[in-house]
Amino acid sequence: MQKYDALIVGGGHNGLVTACYLQRAGLNVLVVEKNGWVGGAATSRELTPGFLYSNCSYVCSLFRPEIMRDLELPKHGLQVISYEGGAVFTRDGDYLASYRDHDSHRREFARYSKRDAEAYERYARDVTRQCRFIQPLLMRTAPDPFGFRPRDISELLYLAKKFGEFSPHEMAETLRFWTMSISDFLDEYFETDVIKAYLALSGIIGTALGPMSPGTAYVLLHHYMGEVDGSVGAWGYARGGMGAVTQALSRSFQASGGTIRTDAEVSKILTRGGRTTGVVLANGDEVRADLVVSNADVKRTFLKLVEETDLPGDFVHRVKHFKMRGSSGKVNIALDSLPEFPALPEGSNCIRGDMHFTDSIERMERGYDDWKAGRWSADPFLDMMIPTLLDPTMTSPGKHFMSCFVQYCPPKVEGRDWTDADRDAFAETVISQIADYSPGFRDRIVHMEVRTPREIEAEVGLTEGNIFQGELTFDQLLFNRPVPGYAQYRSPIHGLYMCGSSTHPGGGVMGAPGRNAAAEILRDLKRSPEQMSKAHDVI
Amino acid sequence: MTSFDAIVIGAGHNGLAAATRLAKGGRRVLVLEAANEPGGATRGREFAPGFRSAGLAHLVNRLDVEVAKDIGVDLKGYENLLPTTVLDGSGRAITLHGAYGESIDGVSAEEQAAFAAMRKKLIFQAGILKRFLRRPPPQIGAVSLGDLSTLAGAGLSLIRKGRSEGRDFLRMLLMNVADVTDEYLTDDRLKGLLAFDSTLGIHLGPRSPTSLLGLYYRLTGDVAGRTGGQFVPVGGMASIAPAFLRAAEKAGVTIRCATPVGRILADRGRASGVVLGDGTEITAPVVVSAVHPQTTFLRLVDPAESGTGFVRSVKNVRSHGNVAKLDLALDRIPDFTGLPVEARNGRIVLVRSKEQVETAFNPAKYGEFSPDPVMEITLPSLADPSLAPSGACTLSALVQYAPYRLKAGWEHGKPAFLKIVLETLERHAPGIGKSILAANLMTPVDIEAEYNLPGGHWHHGELQADQLLVNRPTGAASGYKTPIEGLYLASAGAHPGGGISGLPGWNAARHILSGATA
Amino acid sequence: MNAMTKSAADLRRAARDHIRVPRLETPFHDRLMAISEVNDWYNWAGYKAPHSLTDGELEYFAIRSTAALFDISPMVKYRITGPDAERYLNRLTLRDVRKLGVNRVHYTAWCDDHGHVLDDGTLFRLGVEEFRLCCQERHLPWLLDSAFGFIVDIREETEEIAGLALQGPTSYAVLRDAGFAGMERLKPFDIATFPHEGGEVTISRTGFTGDLGYELFVPRARALSLWDRLWTAGALHAIRAIGYGALNQTRIEAGFIVANADFMTAEAALRADRVRMPDEIGLDWLVDPDKPNFNGRRAILDARRNQTLKHILVGLEIEGNISAEHAIVYHRQKHEAGLVTAAIWSPTAKRNIAIASLERPYGSKFTNDLWVEIYAMRELKYQKMMKRAKIVPRPFVKLARRTATPPGLK
Helix, strand or coil, X not given: CCEEEEEEECCEHHHHHHHHHHXXXXXXXXXXXXXXXXXXXXXXXXXXXXXXXXXXXXXXXXXXXXXXXXXXXXXXXXXXECCCCEXXXXXXXXXXXXXXXXXXXXXXXXXXXXXXXXXXXXXXXXXXXXXXHHHHHHCCCCCCCCCCCHHHHHHHHHHHHHHHCCCHXXXXXXXXXXXXXXXXXXHCCCCCHHHHHHHXXXXXXXXXXXXXXXXXXXXXXXXXXXXXXXXXXXXXXXXXXXXXXXXXXXXXXXXXXXXXXXXCCEEEEEEECCEEEEEEECCCCXXXXXXXXXCXXXXXHHHHHXXXXXXXXXXXXXXXXXXXXXXXXXXXXXXXXXXCCCCCCCXXXXXXXXXXXXXXXXXXXXXXXXXXXXXXXXXXXXXXECHHHCCCCCECCCCEEEEEEEEXXXXXXXCECCCHHHHHHHHHHHHHHHHHHCCCHHHHEEEEXXXXXXXXXXXXXXXXXXXXXXXXXXXXXXXXXXXXXXXXXXXXXECEEECCCCCCCCCCCCCHHHHHHHXXXXXXXXXXXXXXXXXXXXX | XXXXXXXXXXXXXXXXXXXXXXXXXXXXXXXXXXXXXXXXXXXXXXXXXXXXXXXXXXXXXXXXXXXXXXXXXXXXXXXXCCCEEXXXXXXXXXXXXXXXXXXXXXXXXHHHHHHHHHHHHHHHHHHHHHCCCCCCCCCCCCXXXXXXXXXXXXXXXXXXXXXXXXXXXXXXXXXXXXHXXXXXXXXXXXXXXXXXXXXXXXXXXXXXXXXXXXXXXXXXXXXXXXXXXXXXXXXXXXXXXXXXXXXXXXXXXXXXXXXXXXXXXEECCEEEEEEECCCCEEECCEEEECCCHHHHHXXXXXXXXXXXXXXXXXXXXXXXXXXXXXXXXXXXXXXXXXXXXXXXXXXXEECCCHHHHHHHHHHHXXXXXXXXXXXXXXXXXXXXXXXXXXXXEEEEEEEECCCCCCCCCHHHHHHHHHHHHHHHHHHHCCCHHHHEEEEEEECHHHHHHHHCXXXXXXXXXXXXXXXXXXXXXXXXXXXXXXXXXXXXXXXXXXXXXXXXXXXHHHHHHHHHXXXXXX | CHHHXXXXXXXXXXXXXXXXXXXXXXXXXXXXXXXXCCCEEEEECCEEEEEECCCHHHHHHHHHHCEEEEECCCCEEEEEECCCHHHHHHXXXXXXXXXXXXXXXXXXXXXXXXXXXXXXXXEEEEECCEEEEEECCCCHHHHHHHXXXXXXXXXXXXXXXXXXXXXXXXXXXXXXXXXXCCHHHCCCCEEXXXXXXXXXXXXXXXXXXXXXXXXXXXXXXXXXXXXXXXXXXXXHHCEEECCHHHHHHHHHHHCCCCECCCECCCCCCCCHHHCCCHHHHCCHHHCCCCCCCCCCHHHHHHHHHHCCCCEEEEEEEECCCCCCCXXXXXXCCCEEEXXXXXXXXXXXXXXXXXXXXXXXXXXXXXXXXXXXEEEXXXXXXEEEEEEEEEEECCCCCCCHHXXXXXXXXX
C-alpha cells in the first residue's frame, strides 16, 4: 500500500494550492479527485463540440498574485486578461455603462445624476479604505480571540494596530460599514436606482442575502479586493477559461513531483486514536498518509467523510448548523453568433464586460424574497459575460461562449428536490430575460448547460450548491469560519486539516484558504515555508 | 426672570429623567414641553368618548431600577410580572410565565428544556452587553479608564465561563434570530414569538443578519432585577408620566408645558439657550435635547452651526417606523380563543411562526404594509379601569409591519390596513368585531404627528448594529455630547436606545454633571 | 410631470455618445490647436489642455515680460445664488464672506468637519446674492449637502463658461486696446463686466502668476470671439498663448499651492495621515475665528489650542541651481523632515526655490540646519546631492506691478 506524506481530498483550486506548497516544501503529496478532471469549481469543459465553457466560476477576480508567482503559474500556462467595463440595461431601453476611463465613467454616471457621478469618487475612496484594511487579513490566519496563545495575541494586536491607523472618525465609520446593508450604504451616497443597483451587485453575488440584509456592505469588499495592492491583471478572464487556473496549478504541482489521481472519490477519512491515517476511496482502495487535507466543504468533510463518533459533539453540532444554502445558478450558453443588444450603440465595448438587466435594488431584493420562499427568482439578477470576445481560445471565430451567473436559485424548490422540469423552467426564466433585451437571442443558441444548486452539488460536490462553501455572514467569518475554535485550518482530528473556502477568508477563486492552510501545516511540521513569499504590501 | 443652569427640551420620560438627575446634582433646571402635558410617548389621550389610551407603550420591560431609585420614580407592582401568551390561531396557546418564560405552558417537555437552555444562553450574553448600557458608549480614539474597566469586566465574565462561551458569544452576537431559534427550538410558535420580539420596532426581519440584537436589547431590560420581565405598574401605564413628573418636581425642576421650542441658540459652536415658539429667549449654559436627534439638528439648531458632514450623517440616521398602534374601545372584555383567563392581563402575541414574521416584513422593504401582520396585544383597562367606562374594555395592539413611507400613502392605506388588522383580531377573538365601539389606528405617520417623533419611530432611530454605541445616533454626537458645546442629547436616539428605561436621559445628565467637556 | 420626466430621459439618452469623445475639448480648442507647434497635451480634469504650445521657456518669459494667454476653462466653476448665498458660503468656506463686496474676489479654502482642507479656490461676488466659486476639484455633492437649511441654488457651470487668464506686464495694455474701458481703475481682486458680442464678459484682476494679470469669463458660445479680440489687440503687445508648464513656474515663484500637488484634498486622500488642516499648508491666514460658525472651525481651533497640528508648509531656498522637485528634506542631514512638493530654479528671482511640506517640529521649532537630498537624473545616472536649504518667506517673487493701480502699460 502506497503511503504519502500528505493527501489532499479534492482537486479544487484551494486543494491544488495547498498541494503545490506542501510538495514544494519537500513533502510527497497526492491529490485525489472524484471527477475525471481536476479543477473543482474552476474548470473549462468542452460540453459541446467546439466550445469551451468556464462552467462554474467565470472571472478571475481575487486570485492572489503572490500565489501565481510562488507557484510559477504563468510559466505553467496561466494568463489573466483584463476586460472592459460593462453595462446595466434599464427597462426604459437605456443602459448605464461602466468605462475604464475615469472621466468617461463620471460622464456616464452624470447622464443619470451629476451628483451621483461625483459621489462615486467619495464612495470609491471609502470602499477602498475598507479594502485596504481588510486585504492584508486575507493572507493571514484569523486569530482566535479566546485562544490565549502568544500567536493569537500578537495577531490580535496586529489587527488592533491596523485598526488604529484609522482616524477616530473612520473607526466609527468602519464599525458601521461592517454591519450595514449594501442598500443602506449606497443610499448614503447615491440617489439613482440604476447606479445603486449596479454597485449593489458586488454585495450579494454568491450570498444568500438580499441587498437590504445587514452585512452585505462587507461582502462588497470580497469582490473589490482584487486590485488594492496595485497588481494589474489580478482581475479578468483566465485565457482558456477558469480551468486554466487549475490546469496551471496541477501542472505546477506535477512539475514539482506531486501526484494526482482523478476518478478517485474519497468515501472515508480514516482515523485511529484521534489521528488521521489516510483515506478509503470509493473503489475500496486505501491510501495512507499522516496528513490529510480536505478541500471539500466543512459539511461534506465532517458529516460524510469522518465518523461522527471521532468528533467532539459540539463540533458536530456546529458543523451541522454551518450555513451553506446555495443561492445561485449558472447557465452556460454556446452561441453560433454574437448576440445583439440594440440598446447599446453600435461598436460599444460594453459587450466585452459584464452585463446586467437588474436596474433597481428593489428588483434584486424581491428576487431574494423568492429565494427565501424556496423559489428561484421570477425576475432573477444575471451577471452575464461573453469571454470569447477577448479570449479566442475557447471557441472558433464568430462563435461565442456566454456565461450567465444567476441569482437567486434555491438548493431545494419549496422544500422538495429539484426536478429536470424545474431546471428547464429555471433556464427559461433566464433565457427570456436575455431575449427581452436581445432580439433573436434564442435562435443563436447552439447548446446550453443549466446548473442549479443540484447540479453544482452533484458535480463539484459543494453542499447545497453554495459556491462559497459557506455563507459569508458575521457568524461565519474570520475566527468563526467554519467553527469557532477551529478557524485555523486544523480540525479536532490530529493530522486532518481543512483548506477549502469553508475556511477563512472564504470563497471566490482566491487561493488564500489553500495557501493559509499550507502555512499552518508547515508550521505544525516545523518547516519553514521558504517557497512561500510574503503577502504583498498594501502601502 | 429666573435663570437656569440647564434647559431640557421635551418632557418625555428621558427628558424628565435627565432633568431630575441634573436637579439632584444641584443644577437649576427648566424643562420645556411642546404638548399641553408632560409624558412624551407615555402621554395618555382620549381616543374615543370615555376611552383613554395610556400612550405608545403598553408595558414596562426595561425601566432601569437604578435610574428609578436614583431619581425617585416610585412605581408599584414590580413584583407582578405579566405572562406572554402566543396565539397562532389554532387555539393551542403557549404561555410564558415569570421573566421571559421562566416556565412555559403549552409546549412539550423537550421544548421547555430547549427553551430554557436558549434563554439561559441569551440572558448570559445579554448580561455582557448590559454592562455597556448604564454608561456612555466608549469614546473611540480616547478610551477612558471606565471604558476599559467595562470592557475588561465583559471580557472577564466571558473568560470565567470558559472559552467556548466566549467563542459562542462572538459567533452569535451579529446573527439573525431565525437561525438561532433553529439551533435550539422546534416549535414554530415559540420561534415565531422570538422572531417577533427581536424585530418589534425595528426594520428587520428575523432572517436579517443582526436581528438577534433586538432580542438581546429586550433581555438587557429587567423588572426589579428579573431579566426579560414585563409589568404594568399599579394604576396602569397612565401612572408612569405622573411618576416621572412627581420625581422631577420633587427635585425642584421647573416644567413648562405648551411651550414649544422654536430654535436652539448657538453661536460659533456653542449653545447658549433656546428661543421659544413665541420668540422669547431663555438662556442657559447647558441645553439638553430630549427630542429626536433629527429634530434637534435639522430643525432646532441652525444648520450653519453644524458641519456639513455632521448634517449629512444626521440625515442618514435611519428612523422610519414600522409599527402601528391600535386602540380599540370594546363594550366587553374580548375572548381570545385559547387564551387562559389568568393570562388575560398579560401580553398576547399573535404569531404563527418566524416565517410569518419574515413574510410580514417583506412588503415593508418596498413601502407596503403586511397583508398578514403580526402583533402584540394588551388589555390596558384590566389594570387601569379608569381607561374605560365600567363594563367596557380597551385593547391596545402594536402591529407590525406598517412602514412610515407607504408607497400608496397612508391616507389610502390606513382604512385598508385597519380592515386587515381587525380581521386578524376577529380570527383570534371571534365576535370582537361586534363589540368594537371605536377603533383608533395610529400609523407611523400619525405617531409622528401626535408625539413629534420623526418617522414615527419610538427608538428615535433604528436600533440596528450600525446605529448603536459609538454610532448612536451618529459618530460625532455619540456619548450625549454633540459637536455644539453645551448641547447634549438625551432622547432614545442616544445610547442605549428606546423603551421606557430612563437610561439615555439619566446617562446624559450624569455625563453633564461629570464635567466632561468633550 | 410625465412630460418632464420624459424629457429628462431624452436628455439622458442624448448624452450617451459622450464615450466617443473621452477627452473633451475646451471652447478655445480650435485656437490652441492652430497655435500649437508641439502638440504637447495633457488631461486636465477630463479636458485636453496644453503643457506647452511652442516653447515652455519663451512662454514663461511672456508671463514675466509681455502678456500670456492661458485657457482656464477646465477649472471647475459653480454658480451659487439665492437669498442665503452669503450665509451659505460663510458656513462653507474659511474667510468671512460678509466682508467680500460685490464685484470683488477673494482667495479662500474650505474644509470638512474635521478641519481638513477639501480644496482651495477663488470666490467671485457677482452680486449681493450671486457668487461664482472656482476650484480644482469637483465638489457638487459636498456643496449640495451643505445647502441643507439654506435658500440657495447651486449649479455647476464648468462647461458653459469659458475662462481665460491674461497675465503679464502688458496685459492691461492688451485689455485697453481690446476696448475694455476703465480697466485702469480695477484694483487687485476687483471685478468688472463688459458687453461682448451681445453677451457679457466678466473680467477680474486676479491670476495665478504673481504678476499683473486678469481673468476673463465668458459664455461658451462667445469664447472664440473673445480670444480673437484679445489676440488682435495683443499683437502689438507681444501676446503669446501658453501652456501649464510656464504657468506652473510662475505660480511657484508666487508661492501659490496646488491641490493634489502640494497637498492632498480631504476627499481624495485614502490614507488617514495625508489630509491637511489649513494651518498645515500655509492657509492659516484664511481662518477667521471671529466670523459665524464654518465647517471645520472647532477642529481647527482645537488643533491650534492643543498644538496637535502635525505638518507645516514652508518656502525653501536651496543652495545651487538644481531643482529639488520631490526631494526629501532632512534636518541635520539625517532626520527625515518632509518632502519638497514643488521646486524650480526661478528665472526671475535667480534663486533655487521650493515649496515643502514638513513634519512638525521641523519647520516650526527646528527651522535651521535643513537639507534636501536631490536626485538629479543626468544621462541615466542619479547625481545625488545634499544641499543646504533655508526657510524663506513666500512669495519668492514679489512684483510691484501686480498691485499697482492704475497699472502700467509695460
